[in-house]
Amino acid sequence: MAGVIPVSFTGGEIGEWRVVTMDAIRGEPLPPVSNLAVHPRHVSLSPPASWVLHGTKNHVRYTERQEQVTLDAKQEGLGRPSATCAALIPIRKSEAWWGMTQEERRAIFEEQSGHIAKSIAYLPAIARRLYHCRDLGEPFDFLTWFEYAPEHGEAFDALVATLRTSREWDFVEAEVDIRLVLS
Amino acid sequence: MAGVIPVSFTGGEIGEWRVVTMDAIRGEPLPPVSNLAVHPRHVSLSPPASWVLHGTKNHVRYTERQEQVTLDAKQEGLGRPSATCAALIPIRKSEAWWGMTQEERRAIFEEQSGHIAKSIAYLPAIARRLYHCRDLGEPFDFLTWFEYAPEHGEAFDALVATLRTSREWDFVEAEVDIRLVLS
Numbered sequence: 001m002a003g004v005i006p007v008s009f010t011g012g013e014i015g016e017w018r019v020v021t022m023d024a025i026r027g028e029p030l031p032p033v034s035n036l037a038v039h040p041r042h043v044s045l046s047p048p049a050s051w052v053l054h055g056t057k058n059h060v061r062y063t064e065r066q067e068q069v070t071l072d073a074k075q076e077g078l079g080r081p082s083a084t085c086a087a088l089i090p091i092r093k094s095e096a097w098w099g100m101t102q103e104e105r106r107a108i109f110e111e112q113s114g115h116i117a118k119s120i121a122y123l124p125a126i127a128r129r130l131y132h133c134r135d136l137g138e139p140f141d142f143l144t145w146f147e148y149a150p151e152h153g154e155a156f157d158a159l160v161a162t163l164r165t166s167r168e169w170d171f172v173e174a175e176v177d178i179r180l181v182l183s
Numbered sequence: 184m185a186g187v188i189p190v191s192f193t194g195g196e197i198g199e200w201r202v203v204t205m206d207a208i209r210g211e212p213l214p215p216v217s218n219l220a221v222h223p224r225h226v227s228l229s230p231p232a233s234w235v236l237h238g239t240k241n242h243v244r245y246t247e248r249q250e251q252v253t254l255d256a257k258q259e260g261l262g263r264p265s266a267t268c269a270a271l272i273p274i275r276k277s278e279a280w281w282g283m284t285q286e287e288r289r290a291i292f293e294e295q296s297g298h299i300a301k302s303i304a305y306l307p308a309i310a311r312r313l314y315h316c317r318d319l320g321e322p323f324d325f326l327t328w329f330e331y332a333p334e335h336g337e338a339f340d341a342l343v344a345t346l347r348t349s350r351e352w353d354f355v356e357a358e359v360d361i362r363l364v365l366s
Contacts, residue, residue, distance in 0.1 A: 042320065056318040058251050059281040061244075064359055068284050098242040102285070135239040135318040137189055137225065 005057040006038040007131050009088055009143065012049035017086055018183035020064035025164070027091045027092065027174030036088065036180055053090060055143040062109050067116050074123040083127060086180040087156065090140035095169035098134075113166035125152040139176065153170025188240040191222040192271055192326065193232035200269055201366035208347070210275065210357030219271065219363055236273060238326040240316025245292050250299050251289050257306040266310060266330035269363040270339065275321035280354035281317075296349035305342045308335040323357065 011019075011030065015037030023033055031050050045052040060068065097105065109115050119128070131143040148156050162178070163169065194213065207217055214233050219272030228235040243251065251352075280288065292298050302311070310330045317324040331339050343360070346352060 004317065004320070016254050056320065058318055063284055064286050065284045090306055101243055101246055101248045102289070106285070132318050134187065134317050135241055137187070137239065 003057070005131075006039065006040065006042050006054050007057065007143070008043040009053045009055075010037045010039065010043070010045070010049035011035070011051045012037070012047075014048060017180040020179040020181055021177070022179075023177045025175040025177050027028065027176075030090075030178070035183065036178065040141075053133070053140065053143055054136055054138055055133040056136070057129055057131050061132075062106050063116060064071060067110075067120075070120060071116070071123070072118060076124040076127050076161075078127055078129060078145075078147055080127065080147065080149075082149040084182045084183075085148050085150055085153060085156075087146045087160075088178040088180065089144045089146070089160075090174070090176050091142045091144060091172055092140045092174035093171045094097050094173045108168055109170070112170035114169060115163065115166065118162055118166075121155060122155055125149070126156055126159060186240070189225050190225065190238050190240065190326070191224065191226040192236045192238075193220045193222065193226070193228070194218070194234045195220070195230075195232035200363035200366060203362040203364055204360070205362075206360045208358040208360050210356060210359075213273075213359050215359070218366065219361065229234045235320055236316070236323065236326055237319055238316040238341060239319070240312055240314050244315075245289050246299060249255075250293075250303075253303060253305070254299070257303060259307040259310050261281075261310055261328075262329055263310065263330065263332075265332040267365045268331050268333055268336060268339075269365075270343075271361040271363065272327045272329070272343075272357050273357070274325045274327060274355055275323045275357035276354045277356045291351050291354070296346075296351035298346065298351060299350065299351075301345055302342065305311060305338055308332070309339055309342060 011033035013034055015035035017038070018035040019034055019036060022030065033050055043052065060154060061070065109118070125148055127147045127160050129145045131145065134141040146156060192290040194216035196217055198218035200221070201218040202217055202219060209286065216233055225237050226235065246254065294302070308331055312328045314328065315324070316326060329339060
């Protein structure tokens with residue numbers, strides 16, 4: 001789980017993922033694009049891309065050992081042939097969130113909001129990867145990435161809906177929901 | 184405490200801090216330089232600098248609320264006129280460290296190693312700031328920065344020595360100790 005994996009998502013006219021919908025749930029939208037490309041490194045913005053978001057998969061920040069054991073036993077990796085649907089959901093949390101100490105954030109994240117417990121219920125159907133970008137000086141704090149088969153689209157909607165009603169989401173000040181299909 | 188502050192440290196022939204010593208405590212050294220400059224943004228490497236290290240001050244990762252209250256009450260900020268000595272100590276921890284979950288890392292960091300408790304004893308003499316860089320794809324995980332008056336040099340040596348004998352330091356695989364004076 002310790003591998004450091006950089007990523008860049010470029011939005012524009014080319015890319016292996018076709019954009020189905022782009023919704024600004026909170027805060028500013030991203031400029032509309034037809035396609036999204038995923039790059040396993042940090043790339044600069046260059047035409048024909050109209051925007052780029054950078055992140056880094058890295059060590060876990062809130063997950064505890066017993067939760068990690070459960071996650072490892074249930075989750076499946078990215079790139080499954082059946083997973084032709086994806087979602088990129090960039091998120092930024094408020095200064096109030098980041099001003100809290102670790103155990104205060106953890107208490108809201110899991111004990112009050114059940115972020116991990118709720119997500120486990122959707123494994124292995126929904127594969128996910130979290131990229132961090134707050135240290136990078138990016139416009140978002142996280143780039144959350146999900147992959148699933150078309151028949152699990154409703155389950156994914158339910159997962160997103162339940163998280164958005166949680167206490168944790170009181171601290172989300174920007175969120176863009178980009179739904180994708182393999183092109 | 185939630186402010187995001189980027190930094191670049193450039194080593195070379197110019198810079199407001201004159202290098203007194205540079206010691207590779209563990210792992211690879213940094214190329215020797217005569218001066219160090221501190222930039223409040225992420226800058227690219229350009230002559231006459233021979234190396235650059237980037238980091239970001241950001242939210243606390245291990246400190247709990249009661250510890251933060253104590254720190255806030257005792258610590259002083261950077262840039263005190265009396266603090267004409269400084270140290271830049273870049274550190275990289277092992278994959279074994281980053282493969283642990285949050286509560287496992289915290290237990291080693293504080294309950295076993297007393298990182299915060301030991302550091303509090305040196306406040307307000309030693310002012311410090313931690314910059315994170317693991318998400319940035321840098322050669323180190325942290326850039327630790329300290330400022331103190333000349334008469335507190337021995338106290339700083341004692342602080343560094345006690346941390347280096349702690350359990351946490353079993354997970355430090357690269358550490359360069361750069362001592363500086365205002366030029």
